[in-house]
Amino acid sequence: MNCPCGSQETYANCCKKAHQNIAHAKTAEQLMRSRYSAFVLADGDYLMASHHSKTRQPKEKKAIVNWAKSLQWIKLDVLETTKGLEKDSEGTVTFNAYFYENGKVDCIHEKSAFLKENNLWMYLGLSK
Template sequence: MPTPVNCPCGTGSPYEMCCGMYHNNPGTAPTAEALMRSRYTAFSLGHFDYIAATQKLKEAPNQSASDIQDSNEYTQWIKLEINATEEGSEKDKQGTVAFSAHFKEGKHIGCLNERSVFKKVKDQWFYISGEHDIAKNTPLINSAAMKLGRNDPCLCGSGKKFKKCCAAS
């Protein structure tokens, strides 16, 4: 997938100055939220090695990048919304991030709502676990920060115009 100009995590910053920095240097995200945003972006761009390197799952400690890729093969991530954060600053040892991640699978759209748990081990943040629910066929609600023109490049990073990509559903 081509590298997007704007970061898919929704900050409005250029990818290389946002999550791209962490993708190029795994283990450097300074906060739980920064790690969460960079993981979302990695999912949206297909950087599954980064996902595997930034997690220490209790329930699946040996999950590989190819396992992650297989389970996300048909998912196109569209938009991320951070709903709340608790702790997770540079000084903390743990934190939680609640978010909504809108996605498309085939002709269906949905929204993953999750409360993710992060832990800092030897000055590096890791995703530990999350409680989530998936709402299917949900409307994509565009916030003011995410407004796109029909001819703008799609935020999902496909390289297509918005009207020919995510707006087409």
């Protein structure tokens, strides 16, 4: 199966590696792509594990999984990445995530902030 993140790799050679061991996400963009794939797969455990401890809301896991399952995910477009490389400690990724909901196409446009925690990339939240 092709990876949901749009990398043109198979899922096994792409986001599955991060889903099994978050250390495989070497950049903020790789983590963001793996999180998108986790939404497509409704993998709440990974979504919580890849969320920075300062902003993680474990009580929201069930609602996030239910929401993710209620959509038909279409594709991810990464628009811009600022910093977020292996040597960096912070970065942002701007993206569009397209999905079907209630019979129509919609899009999440977000500039996400990422921060390293224990030397691992983590999703912090919306960038300011």
